[in-house]
């Protein structure tokens with residue numbers, strides 16, 4: 001194998017800043033280039049990205065099998081929605097039973113509401129993780145699934161807090177491109193920073209072999225709980241963005257229940273369990289395809305023949321695509337790898353090498369061992 | 370036999386019994402490891418050797434008896450705390466972090482110094498130097514503070530020095546699972562050393578190796594002991610392997626200590642010969 005070249009940290013920082021600026025310009029441009037439909041998909045990608053990256057931190061990086069992510073999304077969604085709605089709107093929405101004090105009289109801005117949603121979800125994650133994280137594998141999966149279902153049932157029944165089955169409707173669509181992609185940036189930076197630190201190594205060690213990790217001095221329970229709470233926090237943030245993108249939140253399984261968890265599971269497994277860039281790819285594919293495949297649910301007219309759309313068809317197609325992808329890529333698109341500047345650079349070098357015979361000599365100072 | 374005093378030992382198991390239901394895996398173990406020595410723990414299959422390790426390292430709490438280490442009663446403490454206090458181990462069946470690189474495997478062992486404040490309290494209580502320096506490492510790690518970046522550099526430097534000493538520096542960026550078997554065994558020892566132990570427990574490190582590899586490994590263990598100034602407790606199934614390097618050997622059979630002494634003393638003990646007889650007959 002040829003020696004892999006590495007870029008210096010400085011170069012990587014410049015490249016990252018460059019990427020963020022270019023990304024920001026493109027997002028700004030999308031205001032002009034894209035219809036509102038395209039913009040909606042763009043926002044959806046970011047929101048799914050926040051949810052998928054926070055989910056893979058637990059399931060992929062730490063190697064816990066949690067099926068409870070939607071529960072934390074729900075907590076973030078409800079808490080933030082209750083904070084952004086005006087007292088007037090609340091009084092009009094809560095027709096069966098009035099909203100309890102003090103929720104009925106407070107209103108905050110979107111940023112505060114989102115952070116509050118994140119903190120509330122983190123507290124829930126702690127409360128759920130503390131008793132259940134001593135379990136592992138399938139047991140943990142069942143217990144977390146159960147807890148998220150309990151959260152949904154509370155949302156369904158706590159009429160004077162969540163408005164029950166009616167849910168919260170007519171929220172302001174605060175989740176614009178900037179909030180969505182801004183929070184995605186923060187989520188990725190924080191989760192990646194943690195993953196590529198001593199803490200992240202400890203979490204991956206727990207994933208690979210928890211008995212050996214413990215024998216190397218790692219408090220396995222404490223670190224599992226830590227990962228769970230961090231993940232819960234960003235799930236709550238994502239929940240707030242999600243609610244203010246849909247502009248409505250209700251306790252149906254498809255909105256904040258087990259279906260959402262399964263969609264997220266598809267994203268992170270498709271992208272490659274344990275890969276942050278993989279989770280982002282999975283989220284983007286899911287957002288784009290699930291919107292695009294909607295055409296299979298509407299009536300299609302070819303010449304004089306009209307094929308009747310079948311509701312739910314897009315998920316059937318999506319699932320088939322998912323199964324095929326997994327058969328080809330076994331460990332998802334990225335596996336446990338990440339797309340890094342170093343890899344792109346080496347790929348570029350190899351690509352150029354094919355074109356010309358001599359390998360371009362990298363400039364000194366640009367490259368360190 | 371004269372009375373054993375726990376003060377003479379770095380690690381002492383005081384009448385330790387470990388029972389699994391009706392099975393007595395370790396039966397009234399009353400002995401220990403002296404500071405600086407290379408002690409062999411041998412015995413036929415199922416004698417209870419690994420169980421002794423699991424009791425020492427806190428995977429099991431003994432049914433009876435107490436475990437003392439460096440003047441501390443460590444009975445029933447959790448494994449990560451015991452490691453923090455200064456006992457490291459390897460496993461009979463290799464347990465590396467297989468998706469991580471060689472370097473990362475070693476770095477993991479340095480993490481405990483950032484987090485285990487509860488274990489540090491125990492060290493402090495016994496007047497020993499604490500491992501943790503600085504606080505809020507979690508937040509510093511997220512924000513990549515200058516202090517954290519320095520720490521990370523320091524950790525990598527130490528890990529690379531260690532890998533250099535054990536001869537694994539060339540493969541530092543390989544996945545652990547990609548290493549040949551012998552190197553994996555070495556990496557497990559290196560990873561244990563990276564926790565900066567006073568005592569290292571090696572569970573059949575030569576298992577699955579040919580005679581020449583085994584001999585090299587035994588030399589390696591002696592070198593490690595001298596270079597890192599650690600006390601070594603070595604489990605081995607085959608007595609002949611450890612005869613050359615162990616200053617003292619304890620022989621276990623059906624959970625009981627049946628003999629103790631130098632290699633010469635132990636190998637001429639009729640009780641030991643009897644315990645191993647069935648096996649030797651099978652082999653030859």
Ligand SMILES: Nc1ncnc2c1ncn2[C@@H]1O[C@H](COP(=O)(O)OP(=O)(O)OP(=O)(O)O)[C@@H](O)[C@H]1O
Nearest residue numbers: 389394412413414415416417418419420421461606
């Ligand atoms: N967790 C456990 N539950 C029940 N029995 C156990 C447990 N751990 C060990 N044992 C039993 O205790 C006895 C001693 O096992 P141990 O693994 O300590 O033997 P050993 O001397 O290490 O043997 P080997 O040379 O095969 O590694 C065995 O009979 C084993 O089956």
Ligand SMILES: [Mg+2]
Nearest residue numbers: 418419420461
């Ligand atoms: Mg054993």
